[in-house]
Amino acid sequence: MSHVDGNSLAGPLSELFRFDLTTTSGECRHCGDVTVLARAMVYPDPSGYVVRCCACGDVLLTIVTTEKRTWLDLSGISGLQIPT
Amino acid sequence: MGTVVETKTETPSGRSIVFEVPGWTGNVAGQHVDVRLSAPDGYQAVRSYSIASADSTERVQLAVDKLPDGEVSPYLVDDLQVGDQVEFRGPLGGWFVWRPTETQPVQLIGGGSGIVPLVAMIRAHAAAASTAHFKLLYSVRKPADAFFADELNSLVGPNFELDWLYTREAPDGWPRPAGRITQDDLARLAIPSTDSPGVFVCGPTGFVETVATHLVALGHDPIAVKTERFGGA
Amino acid sequence: MGIISRGFSGRSREHNPDLPPGQYLTDDFPVLSAGPTPDLDTTDWTFTVQTESGATQWNWDELHALGTEEVHTDIHCVTRWSKLATTWKGIPLDAIFDKVETEREFVMEYSYGGYTTNVPLEDLLDGKAWIVSEFDGEPLDPEHGGPARLLVPHLYFWKSAKWIRGLIMQDDDEPGFWEQNGYHIYGDPWKEQRYW
Numbered sequence: 001m002s003h004v005d006g007n008s009l010a011g012p013l014s015e016l017f018r019f020d021l022t023t024t025s026g027e028c029r030h031c032g033d034v035t036v037l038a039r040a041m042v043y044p045d046p047s048g049y050v051v052r053c054c055a056c057g058d059v060l061l062t063i064v065t066t067e068k069r070t071w072l073d074l075s076g077i078s079g080l081q082i083p084t
Numbered sequence: 085m086g087t088v089v090e091t092k093t094e095t096p097s098g099r100s101i102v103f104e105v106p107g108w109t110g111n112v113a114g115q116h117v118d119v120r121l122s123a124p125d126g127y128q129a130v131r132s133y134s135i136a137s138a139d140s141t142e143r144v145q146l147a148v149d150k151l152p153d154g155e156v157s158p159y160l161v162d163d164l165q166v167g168d169q170v171e172f173r174g175p176l177g178g179w180f181v182w183r184p185t186e187t188q189p190v191q192l193i194g195g196g197s198g199i200v201p202l203v204a205m206i207r208a209h210a211a212a213a214s215t216a217h218f219k220l221l222y223s224v225r226k227p228a229d230a231f232f233a234d235e236l237n238s239l240v241g242p243n244f245e246l247d248w249l250y251t252r253e254a255p256d257g258w259p260r261p262a263g264r265i266t267q268d269d270l271a272r273l274a275i276p277s278t279d280s281p282g283v284f285v286c287g288p289t290g291f292v293e294t295v296a297t298h299l300v301a302l303g304h305d306p307i308a309v310k311t312e313r314f315g316g317a
Numbered sequence: 318m319g320i321i322s323r324g325f326s327g328r329s330r331e332h333n334p335d336l337p338p339g340q341y342l343t344d345d346f347p348v349l350s351a352g353p354t355p356d357l358d359t360t361d362w363t364f365t366v367q368t369e370s371g372a373t374q375w376n377w378d379e380l381h382a383l384g385t386e387e388v389h390t391d392i393h394c395v396t397r398w399s400k401l402a403t404t405w406k407g408i409p410l411d412a413i414f415d416k417v418e419t420e421r422e423f424v425m426e427y428s429y430g431g432y433t434t435n436v437p438l439e440d441l442l443d444g445k446a447w448i449v450s451e452f453d454g455e456p457l458d459p460e461h462g463g464p465a466r467l468l469v470p471h472l473y474f475w476k477s478a479k480w481i482r483g484l485i486m487q488d489d490d491e492p493g494f495w496e497q498n499g500y501h502i503y504g505d506p507w508k509e510q511r512y513w
Contacts (some may be wrong), residue, residue: 003314003353006288008132010176011118020178038179038298043351047396047475049496050351057353064499066512071499085320096333121322127341129327155328163324 006040012063013059016070016080029078030058051076088143088168089276092230093235096211098197099148099161100136105172110140113202114284116179117174121156126260131156134201134286134312135175136232138208144172147231156182178310180284184212186281189284191275192220195287199231201312202286210239219245219281221273221293223265226253247273267298277303286312333399337506340399347398348460351494355429355480359464365483366476367417375413376466380448383412388447390470392477393506405468407449410441420474421486425493426467426478433493434478436469438486445471448481473504473511 006015019067020023022038033055040060048064053076060076074080085151086103093099116134137145150161155200164170182190192202199222209218224230227250240246249269254262260269275281284303294314299309333342359377366373375383388405424441427433440446450457450465457463462479469476475495496502501510 005180005182005311007116007177007180007312010116010178011130011132011173014173016175020176036179038177039311043353047349047351047500048494052352059352062351062498064495064512066499067513068497071512073498121327122320123326124321127327129325159322159325165323168323169320170322272342 003041003043003052004039004069006036007038008042009037009051009063010050012049012065015070016063018065023083024079025081026060027055027079028053028058029076030061034081086170086172088164088170089143091164091166094147095149095159095229095235097163097229098147098231099159100145100147100231101164102137102279103144103170103172104147105142106142108142108144108268110134111138111175111204112178112181112183112202113138115175115177115178115204116201117172119160120161120171120173122171128244129156134177134204136203137209139142139211147197147200147203149188149231151291163166180310182208182282182284184208185212186282187214187216189217189275189279189285191281192218193223193270193283193285194220195223195226195273195291195295196229197231198285198287198312200286201238202284203232206236206239206244207264209244215243217243217245217275219247219275221247221265221270223249223251223287225251226262227255246295246301248311249273264296265290265295266300270295271297271302274302276297277305280305280308284312286308286314289313336399337393338509339397339511340393340506341397343398343400345398346461346491347394348398348402349394349396350460351432354459357429357459357464357480362464364465364481365418366413367483367485368417368433369421369486370418373417378414378480380408381427382452383408384414384493385450388449388468388470390468392470392474395473395475395500395504395511398434399506403451404453406446406451406454407447407465407468409444410446410448411444413437413448414442419486421488421489423487425485425487425491426476427482427485428478429482431481432478432480435477435487435490435493435496436472438501440469440472445469471505473501473506473512476504477498 010022027034041075043050062073064071088103089104090102116132120130133146148160151157194202250262294310318323362377392398392403449468465481467481
């Protein structure tokens with residue numbers, strides 16, 4: 001199953017955040033790699049987006065959207081740098 | 085909400101579509117939109133498409149290649165007509181973009197319909213009369229599969245170089261025989277890593293991975309190589 | 318509900334009153350994945366059940382020696398696709414649990430590649446679950462979970478872990494990957510238990 005790039009998340013994330021999350025840099029909690037989220041690997045399972053670190057493959061974040069709410073799990077990221 | 089105002093066949097399996105989107109304030113070259121289609125029974129499908137245009141009018145141009153098992157692309161290429169309406173979310177994406185204020189050299193590498201965001205960048209570059217050095221390497225199966233071929237050829241000039249690469253069928257007498265892109269092709273045709281170019285690679289996942297790997301092997305900084313892999317059908 | 322796109326119908330699907338609520342019928346077999354497809358060889362493949370007292374492991378041949386059977390069933394994905402009358406071949410979990418002793422009542426399925434999903438033990442027994450290695454008479458494709466996946470068809474298909482590597486017995490119904498991300502802890506399609 002091939003993945004797409006993190007910049008494909010710009011749309012779904014635009015509903016949640018006022019800034020473009022794809023241009024923020026995140027630190028992978030597993031391996032410490034710091035890179036813009038646009039470079040992460042996104043597995044577009046319709047059950048939810050699973051975003052993986054492009055260096056180590058570990059899960060950075062998951063997004064599950066249902067009719068009632070969106071579940072966002074950012075626990076794979078240990079710090080976000082948001083450009084002003 | 086966008087209304088189709090123009091469609092043009094570009095290749096045997098693809099076409100460009102111009103939408104009129106009231107309230108659209110323009111986009112940066114390289115951005116994309118999420119297109120949402122709804123069936124009468126409530127079923128919805130969403131796909132991302134790069135924007136080929138990069139101006140501040142209310143007209144947005146997309147170009148779509150029909151994928152054989154696709155759900156959305158066959159509809160957009162075969163069924164959509166002038167007057168039809170489609171829902172958009174965007175413009176989106178702040179990373180795979182080029183702004184005319186940037187002056188460093190830029191190497192663009194596109195595969196098939198991956199040319200679309202790169203066309204936006206080339207148009208923005210031309211409209212701003214930018215002196216940044218632009219080079220495009222466009223890989224297609226055969227000449228008829230190229231999107232915007234005439235326009236790209238016509239924009240070639242002192243600040244824009246264009247190299248065609250054919251993977252299945254090359255024109256008669258073409259110096260390079262048809263075949264997939266190799267590291268040698270990139271060494272020969274791409275701006276060298278020593279010039280520190282920004283690089284944008286867009287196309288199907290396999291193409292993008294191969295090209296990105298070769299570029300890094302040729303000395304390009306992985307952070308300088310921006311990629312946009314296309315997913316969905 | 319958005320503006321209707323004239324003439325758009327999407328992937329072939331039907332509403333069918335025999336399906337669980339909210340599902341569509343499909344002829345395709347969509348591939349859904351939360352990560353890359355693991356590259357597995359049956360010669361290194363093992364399956365392990367871990368209990369409170371230890372672990373029992375089988376290799377590919379040993380597991381298949383427990384006896385396989387054909388399974389004809391319907392599957393229901395939480396993304397609203399249902400496929401009727403699918404055919405599989407595999408080892409019933411009953412045969413595996415004949416060799417395992419445990420007092421624990423819950424199971425965490427875990428896969429090569431790191432995926433996990435939880436299920437009560439009783440939902441794996443009494444002819445309700447199998448470890449399958451064939452689909453439609455052919456070896457299971459890696460994209461669909463091959464060489465072997467779990468098959469628990471009475472629950473939403475995310476409970477049928479692909480690339481199954483083993484089961485860990487647990488005292489409580491601890492949530493697996495999707496369950497930690499908002500998906501229902503049990504997942505009964507007939508009660509439409511998609512999320513919590």
